[in-house]
Amino acid sequence: MKIKSFRSRLLLVFTALASAVLLFALIAIWLATSQQSERTLERELAVSERVFAELVDVRAQQLQQAAEVLTTDFGFREAVASGDENTIVSALVNHGQRIGTDLIVVQTPQGVEIAATHAAQLLPSLAVLTNAQAKAQFVTVEEQIFQIVTVPVNAPNLIAWATLGFAVDDKFATLMRQLTHADITFLHRSSGLIFATSLQAELRELMASNAGSLQQVFAKNDIAAHISQFNDNNAAVNTETDLLIVFSTDKLEATHEFLTLQRQYIGIALVTLLFAGVLATITARKISQPITVLTEATKKLGEGDYRAPLTLQRADEFGALSDAFEGMRRGIAEREKQIVFQLEHDLLTGLPNRVSIRSLLKQAIASAQSGYVVLLNVARFGEVNDRFGQRVGDELLRMVAQRLRDAVPTNWHVGHLGGDEFVVVGELQSEPQVAQLIAVLKNALELPWWLEETSYLLSFHAGYLAFPHAADDADSILRRAQLCARQAKRDNRFAVAYSQGMDEQYLRRLQIVQALPSAVREHRLQLHFQPKLSCQSGQVIGVEALLRWRDEQLGVVRPDEFIPLAEQTGEIQRITRWVCAAALDQLQLWHEQGFDLTLAINLSALDLQWPELVEFVTTATHQRGLSPASITLEVTESAVMVDPEQAILRLQELREAGFKIAIDDYGTGYASLAQLKRLPADELKLDRSFIQNIATTPEDETIVRSTILLAHDLNLTTVAEGIEEDAAWQVLKRLGCDLVQGYYFSRPLAAAQFERWWRDYHGENSNA
Structure with missing residues (x-):
């Protein structure tokens, strides 16, 4: 029969859901409590077995002490030594009565019986009894179990062995049950003989008659049990594996609390199920008509359709919910429109x-x-x-x-x-x-x-x-x-x-940026030196330190490639520190070798913004015993124009410290004549673009002539760079230029190469 009523379906669903939840919970609790009860029984029996073992050990220690009291008695030892049988028997009887010993046997070191309460041949061999690992063990004698201990009788040498034992009977088993909280039974599996037990007579008879199938007996009678063999840790004393110790307990008694819990939960589940049915009935009455309308409206909202308004004319909570839905629809539609616009605009x-x-x-x-x-x-x-x-x-x-x-x-x-x-x-x-x-x-x-x-x-x-x-x-x-x-x-x-190819340039710049920090840190940069000569006499007066970088992956990296990138990434100051230190070290070495040279070092625009620049350069120069007057610090015209006021201030500080200042690449930047007048400069370097074609281009000659005249009027030394032919040098001589440098004289050289060039150049000039 198909149920069409929403109220009935809701009631059925609520009831089924509650029933399923309760059923699953009941099954889970039932399984959990059952498993827990089994584990509890196992733990209790294991604990009982450990407690029994500890009690037996304590009893063995007592027996050991009692035996040692007997064997250390002077009269007893004298009687054994003299062979006085009456005295020996009297001592054994008195001592046995005093400590409650049920078995006493005295034997010669060779195993011959001297005196005994039981036949010595019923005991294990003397070699077994005197084994250090076999002391205080269980043995069977005349269908009775004894816990025995064997100790030597010395006077002072070994004259006999004394074996004492306590009987293991029902009284002993009952005492152990009180202490271990588990029934204890000592039996022989094959014969069914029960030596001692704390069980009731009915169970005792069942175990005796079914000794070969104990597990079935335990299962039929709801008994949990552990079975252990006699002397399980010492087979040397008794190899009769049919001798067993059984620890058992009643399952119903042990799991009584778990069964009570299960019954209580069943009652709670029934009450909860009844309450769920009542609640479902009430809820079904309240919810019926508006649910379909609201469901359809929600479905449209979920599909992204915000156009259709929701109209549910009710004065109750469903009416308020309908109004809230309508407000939500309008708000979502507006926000959706704004979000899409903001996402894309x-x-x-x-x-x-x-x-x-x-x-x-x-x-x-x-x-x-x-x-x-x-x-x-x-x-x-x-x-x-x-x-x-x-x-x-x-x-x-x-x-x-x-x-x-x-x-x-x-x-x-x-x-x-x-x-x-x-x-x-x-x-x-x-x-x-x-x-x-x-x-x-x-x-x-x-x-x-x-x-x-x-x-x-x-x-x-x-x-x-x-x-x-x-x-x-x-x-x-x-x-x-x-x-x-x-x-x-x-x-x-x-x-x-x-x-x-544009991408290649971009990727190369990225590679340079990535490789530059390690190149600076690992000192993989190099300094080359280009000679600076007197334009009129051709005498070498100094060198300009030029930075070079050859990378294994990038190959030769030009300064105009990596210096701007170093300025952008903040590596420029570390480069400047290294260049200054390396160049000054080389100049110091050359001065010590007799090379009378000046040194020019290039600074970047960011170096002029470095507050510690003056202190660093001054300290580095003095530490090497060099004169600041032999050092020329070159800055480009465009570098000065980045922040003219700050640059002029820093250059003035350097000049006051004794260093010479050169304006490099003059004529290619934006410096005005007014700015040039303000600059604290000693040298003016003419850009190579005006020098390369000066011998053939009158316009370049005119620009250079006027610049040299202007520089001399301002008391500035002029330096022409980029000399590549003799004709250009001759024009510059005629125009009165002060210093020259370029490939016509020498390309930038490593220090060792420069030294060889110096010697060759001076040798040629001296011969000339």
């Missing part, structure tokens, strides 16, 4: 964010569509935030986003990857179309940026590539577009297209 600009752009690219690649990605980067936007504040920066980013929306055609997607990066994605676009888009973006972004009647100067760099030709996954596409944008920034161009 940038909150600042409202443009699709990185997640949305990556999803767009993945879908395009999965559907085998091609297109272009253009990534735009706002140059030096961090400086805008630092100088004008976060609010101005955010407003400018919103303006950039809006201008991109207005400028980009509708078939392109505009997104904001975060920070100062924007992206434009176009599916099914051709190369001419992307070129047209780049031109449109360039024109739009070069227009002035007005915010609150203030114009801000923003510059942009872009990188673009085709997908899936240049990359076939979203992450690689965006990463390579970023590489192109950075390349555009380095080249001072608006846009750069991706070309094969």
